[in-house]
Amino acid sequence: MSSPPHSPPDPDPSPSPRDVRRWRQYLADERAEAAVYRELAKRRTGNSQEILQSLAEAEGRHAAHWLALLGPHVGKPRRGGVRTRVLGFLARHFSSVFVLALAQRAEGRSPYAGDAHATDTMTADERIHEEVIRGLAARGRNRLSGTFRAAVFGANDGLVSNLALVLGISAAGVSNGTILLTGLSGLLAGALSMGAGEYVSVRSQRELLEASSPxxxxxxxxxxxxxxxxxxxxxxxxxxxxxxxxxxxxxxxxxNRDVDLDATSASPAIDEHEAIGTGFGAALSSFSFFASGAIIPVLPYLFGLRGVAALVTASVLVGLALLITGAIVGLLSGAPPLKRALRQIAIGYGAAGATYLLGLLFGTSVA
Structure with missing residues (x-):
């Protein structure tokens, strides 16, 4: 997690302007990251707080390395990069798995491996820091996974299914009133179905786990x-x-009759019930997020748009929502957010496009 003490490097008597700019940015980023970990530590207690404080100290050692290299070229203090500043803002106002997920990605993007002026120890530190943050975020992700899964599935199902429904009905040539009524009916029916399905699914899974528990x-x-x-x-x-x-x-x-009958291992175990969440929580989350997603394709029709303008507006709004949900899933799971966002929109538009083609076929056959 932290590197052993080492002597600071001697300042380079004649660094290039490019090196100076890069080192100054490294110095600013390291100081900003140390501040992020100190802010997170303030909102934690016990072991987590100590770990975050140790990470801040490690980043301070890295900052000292660049400060020593810069010597008289240090200049005025610079601000950290945009990502680091955003992370600092979130750390000051929130203390959640989302902030830790962003910190994990920041550590994983360290440029030190390709920089000859960064020590091997610093490069190794950054790699280990990513795993430390991953471990700190694991329990939060575990608690979040049940309701978060229902929320993501609900929002995406609402966006995709209702967009597909609206596009399919529109392609069939029906009136705006029929499209609006169909979209609102799809919203209500889908949200109730998703909520009920999540409740039954989670309750059944918890009951299976309880049947296997000591x-x-x-x-x-x-x-x-x-x-x-x-x-x-x-x-x-x-x-x-x-x-x-x-x-x-x-x-x-x-x-020793006081020993726990279930104490079969000294290693910490993940609470599977916690990972699944509660049936009511999953149902409420799924219902709410499906409805919030399903209302988006209907909005243009609610505000009186018609024809192609309504279809294009609905598609654009849903596309933006799919990009956002995909990026959030990517960030929280530690995956590339852009890749996840593009995957979401490709799947959503693929399903909606297929339904639109079917609507065109259906409308033509009716005529």
Whole structure:
């Protein structure tokens, strides 16, 4: 996570103007990143706070490297890059997985690997920092994954399905009133269906997990177990332990009856129930986001646009929304946001375009 102390480099007596500009930007970015980690640390406690403070100290050491190289050429303090400034603003006003996801991407874009004036230790630090931030963000992503999944699916389904519905009906040659009524009906029917489906899906998944989780009342049976037979060994073997490990762990549990029956490993486990979320939360999220997505293709018709103008406006609005949701998914998942955004819009326009062609065919056949 942090590099060992090392002597600062001697300043270059005659650096090129290009080197000076680059080093000054590196210095500004390192100072800005250190400030981001200090801001995040203020909103955390315990282990997370200590880790973020250590990251800030590491960035401070990197800043000292560029400061020493610059020597008398340091000049006036510069501002960090746009991305770093945006990250600093978010860190000052928010403390969420979204900020950590942006910090993770910032660490992953470090230019030090291709810069001869950056030390190997600094390059290694930046790579490790990305993994540290990934670890800090993991629990937040885990908590978010259930309702976030429902929200993303709901918004995209609303955008794509209602755009496809509106375009298909429009291509069939029906009146604006019919298009508007169809779009609003699709919004309501789809949102209710998505909400109900998410509730049933999440509840069923949680019930399956609960059926596989250890029964806490089983602990009361420990005092009556036959020590020689030790049926407890079978419990741990059924959970995947080897016979030897199961016997050792069962013997430890019986020696100390306060040991948790489910303490089969010292490694931290992810709460699967937390990752899935609640049925009500997923349903509400899915309903709300489907409705918010599905209303967008209908807006031009609500404001009185007709014909091609309405179709083009609806398509553009939906395209922008798909780009935004795709970019957000990319940022939170640590993937390239532009790639995810383009993928979203390609899928959405592909589905809507196919429905529009079917509407044209249907309308022609009716005529």
């Amino acid at each position: 029964n806490p009342d089983t602990h009361t049976a420990l005092t009556h177990l036959d020590v020689d037979a030790n049926e407890l060994v079978l419990v741990y073997r059924a959970r995947g332990m080897s016979a030897t490990d199961a016997e050792m762990h069962a013997a430890e549990v019986l020696r």
